[in-house]
Amino acid sequence: MTPSPDTTDSPKISLRGVTKRFGAKTVLSGVDLDVGKGQSVVVIGGSGTGKSVMLKCVLGLMRPDGGSILVDGKETVGIKGSEREAMMRRFGMLFQGAALFDSLNVWQNVSFGLTAGRNMKRAEARDIALAKLARVGLSADVGALFPSELSGGMQKRVALARAIATDPEIIFFDEPTTGLDPIMSDVINNLIVDTVKDMGATTVSITHDMASARKIADRIAMIYKGQIIWHGTVEEMDATDNPYVQQFVHGRAEGPISMEIRHA
Amino acid sequence: MTLINPLALIGHVVLAFATHTGNFTIFTGKAISHCVRAPIYLRSIGRQMLIIGYFSLPVVGLTALFTGMVLALQIYIGSSRFNAESAVATIVVIGITRELGPVLGGLMVAGRVAAAMAAEIGTMRVTEQIDALTTLSTNPFKYLVAPRVIAATLMLPCLVLVAMIIGVLGGYIVGTQKLGFNYATYLKNTFDYLEVMDVISGLVKAAVFGFIIAIMGCYNGYRSRGGAQGVGAATTNAVVSASIMILISNYLITELFFAK
Numbered sequence: 348m349t350p351s352p353d354t355t356d357s358p359k360i361s362l363r364g365v366t367k368r369f370g371a372k373t374v375l376s377g378v379d380l381d382v383g384k385g386q387s388v389v390v391i392g393g394s395g396t397g398k399s400v401m402l403k404c405v406l407g408l409m410r411p412d413g414g415s416i417l418v419d420g421k422e423t424v425g426i427k428g429s430e431r432e433a434m435m436r437r438f439g440m441l442f443q444g445a446a447l448f449d450s451l452n453v454w455q456n457v458s459f460g461l462t463a464g465r466n467m468k469r470a471e472a473r474d475i476a477l478a479k480l481a482r483v484g485l486s487a488d489v490g491a492l493f494p495s496e497l498s499g500g501m502q503k504r505v506a507l508a509r510a511i512a513t514d515p516e517i518i519f520f521d522e523p524t525t526g527l528d529p530i531m532s533d534v535i536n537n538l539i540v541d542t543v544k545d546m547g548a549t550t551v552s553i554t555h556d557m558a559s560a561r562k563i564a565d566r567i568a569m570i571y572k573g574q575i576i577w578h579g580t581v582e583e584m585d586a587t588d589n590p591y592v593q594q595f596v597h598g599r600a601e602g603p604i605s606m607e608i609r610h611a
Numbered sequence: 612m613t614l615i616n617p618l619a620l621i622g623h624v625v626l627a628f629a630t631h632t633g634n635f636t637i638f639t640g641k642a643i644s645h646c647v648r649a650p651i652y653l654r655s656i657g658r659q660m661l662i663i664g665y666f667s668l669p670v671v672g673l674t675a676l677f678t679g680m681v682l683a684l685q686i687y688i689g690s691s692r693f694n695a696e697s698a699v700a701t702i703v704v705i706g707i708t709r710e711l712g713p714v715l716g717g718l719m720v721a722g723r724v725a726a727a728m729a730a731e732i733g734t735m736r737v738t739e740q741i742d743a744l745t746t747l748s749t750n751p752f753k754y755l756v757a758p759r760v761i762a763a764t765l766m767l768p769c770l771v772l773v774a775m776i777i778g779v780l781g782g783y784i785v786g787t788q789k790l791g792f793n794y795a796t797y798l799k800n801t802f803d804y805l806e807v808m809d810v811i812s813g814l815v816k817a818a819v820f821g822f823i824i825a826i827m828g829c830y831n832g833y834r835s836r837g838g839a840q841g842v843g844a845a846t847t848n849a850v851v852s853a854s855i856m857i858l859i860s861n862y863l864i865t866e867l868f869f870a871k
């Protein structure tokens with residue numbers, strides 16, 4: 348599939364033909380995706396279709412086997428060392444499982460990118476961490492708790508605060524609402540929309556929660572069998588006759604997407 | 612297929628071994644290079660020194676105490692067969708400083724610390740905390756591996772020095788209380804024939820063992836895959852491989868110091 352991006356002239360992030368295999372299993376088989384500056388792109392798709400792997404390839408946590416990933420027009424596949432670190436400073440990531448450091452308390456988690464990553468003084472970083480926590484609706488006393496003492500929703504909020512603590516230009520949200528009740532999901536969605544609008548960040552979010560997708564997305568892309576098979580706006584998604592998109596959006600068991608139950 | 616064809620099986624084993632050795636060498640090289648380059652996380656090093664050094668004291672101390680005690684008894688039995696009982700103190704101190712202090716101390720710490728490191732880093736790996744470090748502009752080698760390697764390499768000699776003292780003390784207690792040696796004579800025999808090299812070789816061994824323990828704990832944890840089971844396997848591998856490497860390197864270092 349070739350995308351016809353109607354984004355701004357030069358995309359912030361651009362993936363071309365990105366492939367990734369694990370052993371004999373091909374996970375990404377040529378992903379093409381453009382994310383415009385300041386845009387919020389939501390990637391939808393079933394479990395195990397390689398959504399998280401795609402984000403990790405962009406971040407350099409995994410090395411793609413082929414293809415090219417441009418950030419601000421600069422190739423990032425294969426860059427290493429200080430160049431990679433400089434690129435990383437522009438990114439924030441909310442991991443699927445929150446991935447909070449369980450040896451550190453909440454405010455130390457939130458300020459980690461400032462203290463360890465940028466050598467900021469602890470007192471100063473703590474103030475910023477508490478401000479970010481307030482932004483996601485958590486009071487200062489939560490700051491002293493450890494991640495294991497928090498509920499799933501609170502962990503996601505702390506992870507969100509950590510992802511935005513360094514005011515990154517580009518933020519990735521990997522399933523920010525999965526496993527949360529509908530109300531907490533909506534709280535998280537609003538937080539994402541608000542914080543991102545305030546910061547003017549470019550974002551890519553992964554979800555299979557359609558309510559969440561509608562709320563956050565400027566554009567939606569659907570991944571299936573390791574490729575982006577469709578993309579467009581929310582209105583275009585509702586109007587499309589693409590059977591894959593329709594099946595996913597309406598959550599039907601019958602359709603062209605046959606779940607590989609054994610690998611789900 | 613591969614199980615049936617013996618040539619393919621051999622090829623598989625050789626390839627796996629080569630890959631493993633290569634990965635391990637690269638890991639060790641990276642770990643060392645991050646130990647000596649800024650930024651150094653002093654807070655993490657201090658924390659690890661406390662965990663490795665201070666909290667291992669009871670187990671290392673107990674091991675040394677009973678080893679020294681049993682050594683005095685056994686050597687007494689042996690040496691009395693040719694009327695050389697006076698050698699007990701000397702052999703105990705040389706045995707403890709050159710060999711048993713570092714090796715038994717190293718093995719005990721390997722069981723405690725290599726396992727803990729592999730479990731902690733392995734859990735961080737499978738819960739994506741290591742990926743999270745990278746996205747927060749922090750090199751995991753620098754933040755996780757280097758402090759552990761530095762702390763273990765520094766703390767093991769301290770622990771083993773304590774073990775040497777306690778071990779000799781154990782021999783002294785048994786020698787004077789049970790075997791009827793004179794207090795002063797036992798002490799004199801202990802220190803008259805002890806050479807500086809005995810203690811130094813023991814401490815050098817300890818530093819090497821500390822390095823091995825930390826590298827094995829971190830390496831196995833860092834590479835763990837697939838949830839709780841993977842972390843469990845990493846922990847076992849860390850302890851087994853650290854223990855074996857301690858025993859092998861112990862022989863090599865002893866041979867190195869043998870001529871001296």
Ligand SMILES: Nc1ncnc2c1ncn2[C@@H]1O[C@H](COP(=O)(O)OP(=O)(O)O)[C@@H](O)[C@H]1O
Nearest residue numbers: 369374392393394395396397398399400401610
């Ligand atoms: N490190 C890895 N090693 C081997 N296989 C992996 C690894 N990471 C992901 N996979 C496989 O890649 C596929 C896609 O994973 P993922 O991107 O996490 O899916 P999702 O779309 O649900 O986020 C899965 O089948 C998974 O088993």
Ligand SMILES: [Mg+2]
Nearest residue numbers: 398399443521
């Ligand atoms: Mg995922």
